[in-house]
């Protein structure tokens with residue numbers, strides 16, 4: 001079983017950041033790196049799913065009402081979703097605002 005990230009000391013990391021234990025990605029909260037977050041304006045969303053499709057981290061999911069949202073534990077705030085949204089429904093905002 002993979003160690004949790006906060007149990008690993010820096011000198012225990014694999015050289016090059018190689019992950020040799022499959023299935024451990026869930027333990028890495030890559031959203032901690034984020035400086036901006038995507039915010040949805042549902043009044044502009046047409047539920048096309050482009051944002052979900054282009055997210056490189058599979059951090060966007062569809063809610064039961066059909067609209068989309070990011071899982072902020074994993075969204076790194078790259079902004080690809082906002083760039084590709086055809087209706088401008090996603091804005092990138094600074095973290096903490």
Ligand code: SF4
Pocket residue numbers: 040044045046047048049050051052068084085086087088089090
């Ligand atoms: S890409 Fe834009 S319009 Fe399409 S589902 Fe995502 S937020 Fe809505």
